[in-house]
Amino acid sequence: MENYDLIIIGGGPAGLTSAIYGGRAKLKTLLINKGTIGGMVDTTREIVNYPGYIETTGPDLMKAFSDHAKSFGVEFLKDEVLSVDFSQEEKIIKTKKGKEFAAKVAIIGCGSQPRLLNIPGETRLRGNGVAYCATCDAEFFEGEDVVVVGSGDQAIEEGMFIAKFAKKVTVIVLHDEGVLDCNKVSAERAASHPKMNFIWNSTVAEVLGEENVEAVKIKNIKTGESYDYPCQGVFFFVGMVPSTGFLKDSGITMDKRGYIPVSELMETNIEGVYAVGDNRVKYLRQVVTSAGDGATAAVAAERYIDEVNSFNAEVLQSDKKVLLLFFNAMVNESLAFSTLLEELNSELGNEYKVVKVDLATKKILAQKYQIEAAPAVIVLDQGKEVKRLECSMDKESVKAQL
Incomplete structure (x- = not known):
C-alpha cells in the first residue's frame, strides 16, 4: 500500500486546483480520476466567464489546470475509487483496479452528473447543441430556437435565462396544460414571457442532427403521436446526480440527494476529509467556484497535516x-x-x-x-x-x- 500526504478523488476543476495547491505546498499528492480529466468541463465547447480567459474551450482550460498540477510533481492515476475507510487518522482508499492507498488527508471532488434521459442523440450531440447548464452555454444560442426539457424550478428559471439570448424557448412538459413542477412565481413569469412557449403532455424521444442539433423528436404521451420539432439547441433540466455513491458506508454526512455539506474550510464531518466542487452543497456550480473550493480545501489540508505532524512529535511521542x-x-x-x-x-x-x-x-x-x-x-x-x-x-x- 502506497502512502501519500494528500489524495484527491476526482479530476474536475475543483480536484485539479486542490492538486495544484497541494503540489506547490510540497505535499506528496495523488489525484485519482476515473474518466477524462476536467470532468463535465471537458465537454464544454466554449468558456467565456473564467477570469483571465476572454474565450477558451473546456478541454483547453482543463489541460492548463492539469499541466499546472503536474509541474508541481502531482501524480495522476486513471482509476475508479470503489470504497474508502475514513474511520482512522490514516485514510484508506481502494480502487477498481485493485490498488490500495493511504493518505493523511483526502479531498473529495468527484462532482455530479446531469440526470440523463438516455435517448438517442443525447450523448452523441452533447456539447454540440445538447447542454445542461444555462449559465455556461445560453449565450451561444443567440437568436436561435432552443428547447428546454423539464418543468421544475431549475428548468423554468434557466429557461427564462436562456430566453435573454435565444429567439424562442420551447419548454417540453410531461403534465397537462398549465401544470408545472416549479414554484408559482416562476410559473406565472414564464407563462407571460414573450419568448417562451410550452408543449404539454409531451416528452423528447430523440435528439436529431448530424454534427449539431437540428431538431428534436417530440412524443405526446397521451396520443402517442410523434413529430420532429426544429431547433438548434436542447437543454435538459431533469436533475443532477452527485457522484457520491461510493461514499455510502464511509460515515460521510450527505443530504438526501447525496450532496456533502461542508464548513467554510470545505471540511466534512470527518476530520481530515474535505469535499469540493459540484459534489458538495453549494449555491453556484461553476468552474470558478470549484477552483475556489479546491484552493480552500488544499490550504486547510496542508495546515491540518502540519498540525497533526507537530502534535505527534511534540505530544504523542x-x-x-x-x-x-x-x-x-x-x-x-x-x-x-x-x-x-x-x-x-x-x-x-x-x-x-x-x-x-x-x-x-x-x-x-x-x-x-x-x-x-x-x-x-x-x-x-x-x-x-x-x-x-x-x-x-x-x-x-x-x-x-x-
Whole structure:
C-alpha cells in the first residue's frame, strides 16, 4: 500500500486546483480520476466567464489546470475509487483496479452528473447543441430556437435565462396544460414571457442532427403521436446526480440527494476529509467556484497535516508527561495563566513538557479534545489523558494538582 500526504478523488476543476495547491505546498499528492480529466468541463465547447480567459474551450482550460498540477510533481492515476475507510487518522482508499492507498488527508471532488434521459442523440450531440447548464452555454444560442426539457424550478428559471439570448424557448412538459413542477412565481413569469412557449403532455424521444442539433423528436404521451420539432439547441433540466455513491458506508454526512455539506474550510464531518466542487452543497456550480473550493480545501489540508505532524512529535511521542495548554492570545488573563504554568513547571524541575495551543489557530485540535474556552490544561502521559486541571491564578492550587 502506497502512502501519500494528500489524495484527491476526482479530476474536475475543483480536484485539479486542490492538486495544484497541494503540489506547490510540497505535499506528496495523488489525484485519482476515473474518466477524462476536467470532468463535465471537458465537454464544454466554449468558456467565456473564467477570469483571465476572454474565450477558451473546456478541454483547453482543463489541460492548463492539469499541466499546472503536474509541474508541481502531482501524480495522476486513471482509476475508479470503489470504497474508502475514513474511520482512522490514516485514510484508506481502494480502487477498481485493485490498488490500495493511504493518505493523511483526502479531498473529495468527484462532482455530479446531469440526470440523463438516455435517448438517442443525447450523448452523441452533447456539447454540440445538447447542454445542461444555462449559465455556461445560453449565450451561444443567440437568436436561435432552443428547447428546454423539464418543468421544475431549475428548468423554468434557466429557461427564462436562456430566453435573454435565444429567439424562442420551447419548454417540453410531461403534465397537462398549465401544470408545472416549479414554484408559482416562476410559473406565472414564464407563462407571460414573450419568448417562451410550452408543449404539454409531451416528452423528447430523440435528439436529431448530424454534427449539431437540428431538431428534436417530440412524443405526446397521451396520443402517442410523434413529430420532429426544429431547433438548434436542447437543454435538459431533469436533475443532477452527485457522484457520491461510493461514499455510502464511509460515515460521510450527505443530504438526501447525496450532496456533502461542508464548513467554510470545505471540511466534512470527518476530520481530515474535505469535499469540493459540484459534489458538495453549494449555491453556484461553476468552474470558478470549484477552483475556489479546491484552493480552500488544499490550504486547510496542508495546515491540518502540519498540525497533526507537530502534535505527534511534540505530544504523542514525548518522553515526558505533557501539559497541553489551550490559551487565547487575545486575552491577557489567558496569557498570564500561561506564564504561571511555565513558572510552576520550572519550580518542579521541568518535570513536564508544556505544549501551548492557541485556540484561534488550532481549532481542529481544540475540537478533538472538546475544548471550548481558554485557559484549559490537559495532562497527557504517552499520549493518553491523565486528568484536566482546574485553571486559576492561585499558584498553590494549580501546583497541588500537579
